[in-house]
Structure formats: C-alpha cells, structure tokens
Amino acid sequence: MLAKDNEFQYWAPSLFLAVDDKNKKCSNQIEYRGLVDQRPYSLIILNQPISIGILDLLFLNEKIEAILRICADGGANRLYDVVKGTENETRYIPNYICGDIDSLRPDVAEYYKSKGTEIKGNPQDQDTTDFQKCIALLSLKEQEASLEYDIIGYGALGGRFDHTMSSIHILHQQINNDDIKKKEQQKRIYLLTDHDITMLLSEGKHNVFCDLSILGPTCGILPIGVSQAVITTTGLRWNLTKATTSFGNMISTSNQFNGEIVTIETDSPVIWTVELRK
Structure with missing residues (x-):
C-alpha cells in the first residue's frame, strides 16, 4: 500500500494518458491516483502539430476527460484540421478560443x-x-467556479525555439506567483507533445509516478532558468546525489527509469522531461 509523505509534491504525468487501469503493466496506478490529490484537467491546445491519438485520450476518455478546453488562437485550426471528418468530430469542441x-x-x-x-x-x-492569455482566462474561470485545474498544454513545445522558451518562461511565472507559493502543492502544468511530457519542479522534494507502459525509457532533469541546481534522485538508472548541475558544467539528459516512482530533491526549480513510449 502506497503511503503519502507530506514533504513531497506529487506528480502523475502518465495518468491522463492511461486508457484502462486493468490493462496497465504498472500495479500501482490505481493506488497512486489517491496520492496525487488529482484535480480536474484543463486542456490548452496551442498552434503546433497535434495528433488524433492524443486528442482521443484528452477528449473522449471519460476517466480523465478535460473539463475545460481552450484553443490558443491558431491551435483551433490545428484541432479542426485533425478531427474534421472523423467519427467523433462533434465531440472535439473547445469551450473557448483565446x-x-x-x-x-x-x-x-x-x-x-x-x-x-x-x-x-x-x-x-x-x-x-x-x-499566457489562455492561462489568464483559465484563472478567471477557476475563480468563478471556486475550482483549481491541473493544466495540459498540448503543443506548447516544438516549432520556433523562442516559442518553446516562452512556454518554459510561463512555467517559471506560475511557481513565482505569490498565491501559488502559499499552496502545499504547486500548480501542475504538463507541457505535452506527441513525443514527451515536460514539467517544472519547484524547489523541494517531488515524487513522480511513471507508468512504464506509457512513459520512458528516457528522461532528463534540466536547470533551465536558474544558474544551477543541486539535485538528489532515486528511481533512475543513473541517480544523482547532491549533484551540482548547470549549463556549461553538468546536466542530466538521456537518463532512464529504474522503477515506477522517481523522487527528485532540488534546491532550485528544474525542468523534468520524459519520453512517451512509441
């Protein structure tokens, strides 16, 4: 039985990509849903390539279906072009285009x-x-509903490099928000592409659940947006122990999972990125 440790913040980037718990190789998937204090999902689709397979999981899977769906400007064109003519075309409707x-x-x-x-x-x-405009709209809707969402930003990475870095900048903005700093669990924002999932882990201890049938085998921890980060991990093939990471010195890329749960302790915010299995 998995037990929650209040020193950790909990992440589950594979849960919203799971179709059926019974079909998963990971025995702890159902138990971990209770640990992660799962919030409803909001989906923001950005103007980068997207695929019908991922959209099916985000729109049609009743277990994790995103409650609030927003297209960021040209992201609506992407959605329309991918789902037009499909069997469930009318079920892929966003609440807002922003x-x-x-x-x-x-x-x-x-x-x-x-x-x-x-x-x-x-x-x-x-x-x-x-x-950023979509996140501002989402914040307004959270206030109106007295509800907090976990965010899936689909298509937030890729294409122009400055757009990619802008998305990373937004992650840093969120953890620097004074209201968010007061919360035990930081706002979870998952940047999703057809190839990987990326998050920003704030200073402190993090417990990341990795369904090995969905995620992996490779992952990375990157000190983007900070001068350096001292990191300790468990659950990786090549663990770090109070390792000082920085660009120009050492960073952890092309690492691999050694189990279902990875723990990361860091003294500065770091990017965690993990590959989707093909």
Missing part, C-alpha cells in the same frame, strides 16, 4: 461558434502570448 486571434481562420471560427464555442480575442495586448 488569444490575439490573428491566426484563427474564418471558416474555423464560424464552425466553432456554431457549436457554442466562445471566442475571447485580445489583440491589443501584445505583452503576453496566446498561451
């Missing part, structure tokens, strides 16, 4: 408006990205 609305095609806008999607455009604000 951003500058300078990439949204007129035909896509008309289609989603006809299905009840609200378009929240703010082209005057050029100091924030479409992703």
Whole structure:
C-alpha cells in the first residue's frame, strides 16, 4: 500500500494518458491516483502539430476527460484540421478560443461558434502570448467556479525555439506567483507533445509516478532558468546525489527509469522531461 509523505509534491504525468487501469503493466496506478490529490484537467491546445491519438485520450476518455478546453488562437485550426471528418468530430469542441486571434481562420471560427464555442480575442495586448492569455482566462474561470485545474498544454513545445522558451518562461511565472507559493502543492502544468511530457519542479522534494507502459525509457532533469541546481534522485538508472548541475558544467539528459516512482530533491526549480513510449 502506497503511503503519502507530506514533504513531497506529487506528480502523475502518465495518468491522463492511461486508457484502462486493468490493462496497465504498472500495479500501482490505481493506488497512486489517491496520492496525487488529482484535480480536474484543463486542456490548452496551442498552434503546433497535434495528433488524433492524443486528442482521443484528452477528449473522449471519460476517466480523465478535460473539463475545460481552450484553443490558443491558431491551435483551433490545428484541432479542426485533425478531427474534421472523423467519427467523433462533434465531440472535439473547445469551450473557448483565446488569444490575439490573428491566426484563427474564418471558416474555423464560424464552425466553432456554431457549436457554442466562445471566442475571447485580445489583440491589443501584445505583452503576453496566446498561451499566457489562455492561462489568464483559465484563472478567471477557476475563480468563478471556486475550482483549481491541473493544466495540459498540448503543443506548447516544438516549432520556433523562442516559442518553446516562452512556454518554459510561463512555467517559471506560475511557481513565482505569490498565491501559488502559499499552496502545499504547486500548480501542475504538463507541457505535452506527441513525443514527451515536460514539467517544472519547484524547489523541494517531488515524487513522480511513471507508468512504464506509457512513459520512458528516457528522461532528463534540466536547470533551465536558474544558474544551477543541486539535485538528489532515486528511481533512475543513473541517480544523482547532491549533484551540482548547470549549463556549461553538468546536466542530466538521456537518463532512464529504474522503477515506477522517481523522487527528485532540488534546491532550485528544474525542468523534468520524459519520453512517451512509441
């Protein structure tokens, strides 16, 4: 029986990609759902390549179906083009399209408006990205509903390098938020692509659940956005013990899992990234 340790923050990046607990090789999947203090998911689709296989899990899986669905401007074009003509086309409808609305095609806008999607455009604000505008909208909806979501940012990485770094910047913004700092569990934001999942772990101790039938075999811990991070891990093939990591010195890439649960203790925020199994 798994027991919760309040010194740790808990992460489960494989749970929202699981189809059926009974079919998983990981025996601890069901137990870990209780440890992670699972919140409802919100989905933000960004303007990068996406696939029907991942969309099926995020839209059609009743166990983890995202409650609040937002497309970031051109992300709506991506969604529309991928699901058009599929059997469940009308089930992939976002609640909102948000951003500058300078990439949204007129035909896509008309289609989603006809299905009840609200378009929240703010082209005057050029100091924030479409992703940031979506998170601001999500925060407003959280306040209205007295509810907190875990965020899946699908398509937040890849393409232009400055866009990728902007997404990492947003992760740092979230853990630097004073209201979030007061909470026992930081806001979970999972940046998802068709190849990997990436999160930012704040200073402290973290327990990351890894369903080995979904994630792996490779992973990495990267001190992006900080000068250095002193890291100790368990559960990896090549564990770190009070290792000082920094760019130009040493970083941990192409590491591998040695079990279902990885623990990471760090004195500074670090990026944790893990490969999706093919």
